Amino acid sequence: MSDHSVFNSTYHRAFLFDMDGTVLTSIAAAERVWTTWAVRHGVDVETFLPTIHGTRAIDTIRRLGLPGVDAEAEAAWITEAEIDDVDGVFEVAGAADFLKSLPAHQWAIVTSAPRELALRRMAAAGIPEPEVLVTAEDVTAGKPDPAGYKLAARRLGVEPAQCLIFEDATVGILAAEAAGADLMIVTATHEQPIETSHATLASYESVQVQVNAAGLRLHAI
Missing domain, CATH: 3.40.50.1000 (HAD superfamily/HAD-like)
Structure with missing residues (x-):
């Protein structure tokens, strides 16, 4: 200290x-889930992953401004996937x-x-x-x-x-x-x-x- x-x-x-x-x-669990999500939405994983830490999922998704994406629904998917994966x-x-x-x-x-x-x-x-x-x-x-x-x-x-x-x-x-x-x-x-x-x-x-x-x-x- x-x-x-x-x-x-x-x-x-x-x-x-x-x-x-x-x-x-x-970190490992979160990055597994977010990598799956990013690939599905055509988001560059390498540049995207460092931006996910410390912020609410819905704020992370909204910040991307992806057309046609329901931020609330996607954030709910992220949450459920992260609840299922605590390895x-x-x-x-x-x-x-x-x-x-x-x-x-x-x-x-x-x-x-x-x-x-x-x-x-x-x-x-x-x-x-x-x-x-x-x-x-x-x-x-x-x-x-x-x-x-x-x-x-x-x-x-x-x-x-x-x-x-x-x-x-x-x-x-x-x-x-x-x-x-x-x-x-x-x-x-x-x-x-x-x-x-x-x-x-x-x-x-x-x-x-x-x-x-x-x-x-x-x-x-």
Whole structure:
């Protein structure tokens, strides 16, 4: 974790987590499904796949602007296919135990996945289901819009500025910044180094959380 001294002295009222790439990895499964879809629609797979991560399926499809495509119907197909395919969906090392160490009323997951898919992937990866789960259906604008993170903070009874957000993808980082929260970039699933001014976390096994009346404080071990 870089620049961890900042967080050693900072208490947060809640921790908010992205799901895919942050507490679990589903890259292989997602790319299998999206490759099938892209080939069917004549979309170049190599250039398209890097754009799917972190965003709602319907936003990804709409962004392509394909003529005659029903974005809602296609997004529903993607969701069903991803629910059926959880082969290779695993927790990010140490994530489950880290989440279990947090008070249940002080953390949430904010994902671009639909609720049914999010629950399926969390179960496959052994990630505990949070009391507050914000999914694609809960917002009208997905990441990089901060609506999901603002909603999660509100459901936990705190302000976004009182939260530490754990993210891995560019659109999620932009959403967290727009929400006005502190940000921790989880790099465990990154194949390439990321250039960022934010603190980074390579492993949940390298950190612990101190819990007291002031809130949650993350520190390196």
